[in-house]
Amino acid sequence: MQTKFPAIGTTIFTEMSALAVKHNALNLAQGFPNFPCNEQLIELTYLFMKKGFNQYAPMAGALPLRESIAAKTEKCYGYKPDINDEITITCGATEAVFSTINAVVSAGDEVIILEPAFDIYKPAIELCGGVAVPVALQGDFFEPDFELIAKAISSKTKMLIINSPHNPTGAVWTNEQMLTLEKLLAPTNILLLSDEVYEHIVFDGKRHYSALEFEGLRKRSFVISSLGKTYHVTGWRVGYVIAPAYLTTELKKLHQYVTFSAHTASQLAFAEIMKDENQYLGLSDFFQEKRNHFLAKIEDSKFKAIPSQGTYFQLLSYQSLSDLNDKAYAIELVEKHGLATIPLSPFYQNSESKLIRICFAKDEQTLNAAADILCKI
Ligand code: GLN
Numbered sequence: 102m103q104t105k106f107p108a109i110g111t112t113i114f115t116e117m118s119a120l121a122v123k124h125n126a127l128n129l130a131q132g133f134p135n136f137p138c139n140e141q142l143i144e145l146t147y148l149f150m151k152k153g154f155n156q157y158a159p160m161a162g163a164l165p166l167r168e169s170i171a172a173k174t175e176k177c178y179g180y181k182p183d184i185n186d187e188i189t190i191t192c193g194a195t196e197a198v199f200s201t202i203n204a205v206v207s208a209g210d211e212v213i214i215l216e217p218a219f220d221i222y223k224p225a226i227e228l229c230g231g232v233a234v235p236v237a238l239q240g241d242f243f244e245p246d247f248e249l250i251a252k253a254i255s256s257k258t259k260m261l262i263i264n265s266p267h268n269p270t271g272a273v274w275t276n277e278q279m280l281t282l283e284k285l286l287a288p289t290n291i292l293l294l295s296d297e298v299y300e301h302i303v304f305d306g307k308r309h310y311s312a313l314e315f316e317g318l319r320k321r322s323f324v325i326s327s328l329g330k331t332y333h334v335t336g337w338r339v340g341y342v343i344a345p346a347y348l349t350t351e352l353k354k355l356h357q358y359v360t361f362s363a364h365t366a367s368q369l370a371f372a373e374i375m376k377d378e379n380q381y382l383g384l385s386d387f388f389q390e391k392r393n394h395f396l397a398k399i400e401d402s403k404f405k406a407i408p409s410q411g412t413y414f415q416l417l418s419y420q421s422l423s424d425l426n427d428k429a430y431a432i433e434l435v436e437k438h439g440l441a442t443i444p445l446s447p448f449y450q451n452s453e454s455k456l457i458r459i460c461f462a463k464d465e466q467t468l469n470a471a472a473d474i475l476c477k478i
Pocket of ligand 1: 112114115130131132133195268
């Protein structure tokens with residue numbers, strides 16, 4: 102059979118994880134923690150399963166979780182979404198992104214993405230006949246250039262996708278940048294997909310600004326969050342989308358047929374855990390310590406790093422070490438040195454990056470072992 106998707110292969114995360122297994126390498130590639138989650142979360146999930154919550158959750162998500170999300174969102178961002186009309190629980194942020202894009206983008210519509218852009222955006226846009234219009238983030242800190250974004254806007258622009266804290270670069274948008282975006286979009290009907298899955302991981306005293314805090318953005322936005330990222334359980338596949346009622350209605354049309362609902366008992370457990378703000382307010386300090394520990398360990402290596410501002414990713418430049426392109430270099434790192442990382446080029450349409458991404462959501466032993474490898478190169 103002829104493939105329906107000739108341009109789509111296997112994601113770089115699957116590819117590098119497979120190589121890590123094959124070469125018995127340390128895996129700092131795909132972004133997931135290698136330390137345990139809060140034991141209480143597991144106990145609560147088990148309890149809800151024992152109590153018989155083993156059938157479908159409501160399509161929009163379990164009511165107690167929607168209530169907890171509304172309360173948490175109000176506490177964090179000063180806006181309380183409506184539990185019936187503005188919240189949709191999805192199977193991870195991946196389904197959230199996929200269903201959102203497919204719910205509103207039609208054939209021929211243009212969607213502006215800021216590159217490097219997380220790898221799911223472009224295929225999701227193209228699968229519904231849309232056109233991804235890339236605009237490069239600028240400089241060492243991967244900042245948005247609003248003149249370039251303005252130039253990329255056309256009569257066909259349906260949506261803009263932003264992502265802060267940013268995967269894969271760790272860049273974090275400022276209040277001024279959010280305000281500039283609000284002003285830029287004000288005279289348009291362009292929708293915004295704001296991927297905020299690393300919302301609670303921001304370093305050096307910075308803070309995350311959610312699109313929900315800016316009225317001009319909120320009224321046109323799908324804001325996507327991830328419980329897997331916030332609670333160290335990426336495998337549980339629970340995320341959510343907050344969007345105004347007119348957009349949530351469209352999203353639910355897709356979500357009901359893509360997955361219908363996410364795992365019920367986990368949703369009920371998250372609803373309880375979310376009431377304790379310490380579970381997420383301590384995350385920035387927790388991961389900042391890991392970032393600092395890792396950066397201190399590789400200080401004398403030949404890899405150069407500008408400290409990540411948020412997320413649990415750190416970019417490393419191997420410019421002084423090799424002329425190989427980043428994919429080839431990442432493969433060499435696994436095969437010869439036993440360390441799996443993620444090259445940056447899969448996040449671009451065209452790139453000549455000499456950068457690789459490591460995930461520092463790892464225990465100290467793993468971070469030390471990885472730093473030892475890098476220091477020897
Ligand atoms: N978000 C994860 C990362 O950036 C990957 C998720 C996935 O494998 N699709 O590593």
